[in-house]
Amino acid sequence: MSCLKISEIYAYLEHELSPEIQTKVEEHLAACPKCQRLLAERQAYLESIAGLPDFELPSDFTEQLMALLPEYKSPARGWLYLAGGLYLIYSLLIVTLAIRTKNPLFPACLEIFKHLFNLAADLSHFIFKLIQQVHGLIKALAIFLEVSGKLFSELLPSPGLVLFSFLLGLCLTMALFGVLIKPIKIKNRS
Amino acid sequence: MNKQNLKMVENEDKALVQLCLKGEKKAFEKLVRKYQQPLANYFGRMVQERELSLDFTQEVFLKAYTALHTYNPKYQFSTWLFRIASNLLIDYWRKKKLPLTYIDANGEEEEQEPIQIPDRELPVSEQYEKKKMTEIIEQAIKQLPETLRELFVLRHINDFSYEEIASIKHLPVGTVKNRVFQAKELLRLQLEGK
Numbered sequence: 001m002s003c004l005k006i007s008e009i010y011a012y013l014e015h016e017l018s019p020e021i022q023t024k025v026e027e028h029l030a031a032c033p034k035c036q037r038l039l040a041e042r043q044a045y046l047e048s049i050a051g052l053p054d055f056e057l058p059s060d061f062t063e064q065l066m067a068l069l070p071e072y073k074s075p076a077r078g079w080l081y082l083a084g085g086l087y088l089i090y091s092l093l094i095v096t097l098a099i100r101t102k103n104p105l106f107p108a109c110l111e112i113f114k115h116l117f118n119l120a121a122d123l124s125h126f127i128f129k130l131i132q133q134v135h136g137l138i139k140a141l142a143i144f145l146e147v148s149g150k151l152f153s154e155l156l157p158s159p160g161l162v163l164f165s166f167l168l169g170l171c172l173t174m175a176l177f178g179v180l181i182k183p184i185k186i187k188n189r190s
Numbered sequence: 191m192n193k194q195n196l197k198m199v200e201n202e203d204k205a206l207v208q209l210c211l212k213g214e215k216k217a218f219e220k221l222v223r224k225y226q227q228p229l230a231n232y233f234g235r236m237v238q239e240r241e242l243s244l245d246f247t248q249e250v251f252l253k254a255y256t257a258l259h260t261y262n263p264k265y266q267f268s269t270w271l272f273r274i275a276s277n278l279l280i281d282y283w284r285k286k287k288l289p290l291t292y293i294d295a296n297g298e299e300e301e302q303e304p305i306q307i308p309d310r311e312l313p314v315s316e317q318y319e320k321k322k323m324t325e326i327i328e329q330a331i332k333q334l335p336e337t338l339r340e341l342f343v344l345r346h347i348n349d350f351s352y353e354e355i356a357s358i359k360h361l362p363v364g365t366v367k368n369r370v371f372q373a374k375e376l377l378r379l380q381l382e383g384k
Binding site for chain 2: 006007010016045046048049050051052053054055057058061062064065066068069070
């Protein structure tokens, strides 16, 4: 093997050579004082670079940075408000229908309204209160389905309207669930 | 760092990113503590002013935080973070209208034989005391052309592999190797001239 190129010496020092070439280089180095000297020079040079000190950071750098981070913000927040609003209107519709029919199910309808209202009011904090909201939503849905079934069979004049209301409720529920389980994105406020 | 350790670090970073995306700020703080020093070392050598280096380091984390949902776990978090840093630096240089030496990423350059530089009698590292030496090296690094300096810093200050640098800079590995070699020998010559 002829004398090493400088690039080969660096590659050897940085363990970038294949095992086969590495062996050949080592064999050559063992027999060539000139390449040994070149190697020692480059090794010392690289060591002096590796020994450069770290850039000095202020001791409170991390704390300052963390204080600057924006709050998590869901890009779906607008949709959540819309879904919550629609739910509210829908629950009001159901309550109105129940009042008009003067049915004993009225307290149950009010219960739905309460849960849905709380759900809509809490949407802005939904990340922190997700579990409570889901619980409230499930509870409201359980009552809602029960009431809808009864309305469908007994109270409302038009079965078509009831069916439409039921399907609308179902769609809204699915949409709200879809938005809630969507991955969170972060937006910078600044 | 061996491959197994590297994999562990990668997995740890990806797990922290997932926690961040679930809203855990503490996880992001861990990433900050892990990468603030490497980023500061990078900017410290790339820009001349200390305050600016700190501002850039901070800005990289802010940008990363707001764009975390775009991070693809297929890639290393560290290379993604340094890509943000590199882009920030390029924007800064453009705004300052510094004459940039762009690296041609075509394959021809990979085939070129690296420059051969004659060896000198005495090793540089033995000519100065350590402190003096540090100052001299730091000054010499700052005199390298920006693009060569960046690749050199990524390789020899931040300890990225050539493949990782190629991923950060979107360059062929051969080009990166060639340029880092040029930077090293240029720097060595500058040091020997002092």
